Amino acid sequence: MSLIRRRILLAGALALPAVARASEPFPSRPIRYVCPFPPGATNDNVSRTMARALQARLGVPVVVENRAGAGGAVGARFVADSRPDGTTLLNASAGNLTIAPHLNNVGYDPLRAFAPIASAGESYSIVAVNPALPVRSLPDLIAYGRAHPGKLNYASAGIGSAGHFRGALLAEEGGFEALHVPFPGSAPAATSVVTGDCHVMIDPITAPHVVAGRLRGLATIGEDRWDAFPDLPTSAELGIGHNWPSGGWFALFAPAATPPEVVARLNAAFNDALGEAEVAGALRRFGLRPVPLTPGELGARVVADHAATGEALRRLSIA
Template sequence: MISRRLLLGAGLAAPFVASSGAARAQGFPDRPLRYVCPFPPGATSDNVSRTMTRALGPRLGVPVIVENKAGAGGAIGSRMVAEAKPDGSVLLNASAGNLTIAPHLSHVGYDPLRDLAPVALAGVAYGVIAVNPALPVRTVAELIDLGRRRPGFLNYASAGIGSAGHLRGALLADEARVDAVHVPFPGSAAAAMSVVSGDCHLIIDPIAAPHAQEGRLRALATIGPDRWDAFPDLPNLAELGIGRNWPGETWYGLFAPRGTPAPVIARLNRDFNDSLAEPEVAAALLRFGVKPEAVAPEELGRRVAADHADIGRVLRRLNIA
């Protein structure tokens, strides 16, 4: 028979256990935060990371330091955060690529739906379909025509296997019925320079924007939620009747190790979303091709799960593995 003393003890312990997450969150943050970018310097992910850390630091009252942990299409940095202590001191600037594409293509060492906790969304990214100016095309229709006339001739550069640029290039080739070769690079900056130099023909990535604006690349169209203000005269790919049924969006968001206390997630989400509302932050993100969008952690989690499932089905249909 359980004694009355034991029952009373259990009753006193219950609120202590229930509030343990709040207790761990008290005083957060009490040290500099590590903000892991799983891609090299110069990539769009890196630009987003540095923009947000500069805004978050003053709000949180501690330094927020970007650490570039590139490799394996973003898997190395993502796995490092997934395995970190869940106290909010190590965060991940994740992209759609390394959470919803790459895990389908290789053993990344983490489950994006189980091992990482969604915190906040920086925004949805635009993309530019851009070619080397020496390529004799000025429209997407001309690019497709060239690809059909010369099967296997065209190639497209991306930030790596499992990146958003990889998937977008494969989807464009599939819908246009063009045989094109994927050329992966260790990051979008290197991929863009390969097209600038003429080693590759095509790239679909926001990092191509400044190269196109300065004449090093020729922009043919944009990809994104609407027309990109940086290229008001360029059609969105959907306006050309292409890409309307492509799965998922390209986005950048903040994630923490699974098990991070809810009060810590809430504090980070609040300060991150408040930072997005700053005109200087919003303008900087737009320059990098990211349209700011503030959402709750639960909404971000639903997006990741839906994109992960949709993209998995498309990768299997395209026989990309």
């Protein structure tokens, strides 16, 4: 056998595993479901709920992997750099796709680095305060902030998080100063308000603390009242936040160049899960209003929110 022929046969043998992998039906291997925030955060709760739901529908293990840091940018970059085969997914939020990229060099283009898959829903948030703060309504909080310049602070899950953005928007519209105190995740941020180290937090994770009386809820952020807190008015009812860009959705993304048929398969499984009462109920408990979207609708949403958020951040002198 000639040397050239032996080289051709060897090259063909080495190529067989790659060809076999390329022809594998999706899904045939475990899926990593990356949560870009620490355990206990709202993103983490949503990730675990949807990972279990997808595993039941796809027939392969779907494992949540927490890769926290930089307002969600660390996990997002990891997924952006991963192989586009549908086995590494990102449970993104508005924070790491429409806020953080305006504030830091995150290492990925939020409009080009990902393939939109499906939406988990819009997130309600509660404007919650430590009970020792002498306020009982959102107008009270604004009046207190105006009367005590520079005395209020607000906790968030980190620089570039939705809570950071909304706190800045509230201070701007309310006409008062407030110091932003970032934490490595929403759970420790909420704890800081419970202990009184911080005064205010705007995040769905405050919900159980409000129920238990550890925090006082003043209002919700959302298009309508959160059914778990029917007595709390929305900020919009109080004349606040009508023009705020959205900062409160959660959605699933894959690396750019993921095959359309893989995206379609994941979208179908995800949206089917949203229609299950148990899944939808869990998401509502975490403060989400489930909203199924097509990949195209989700992509358009990201583009619009990215532009509106950038304008607001520049106006607030945050970007």
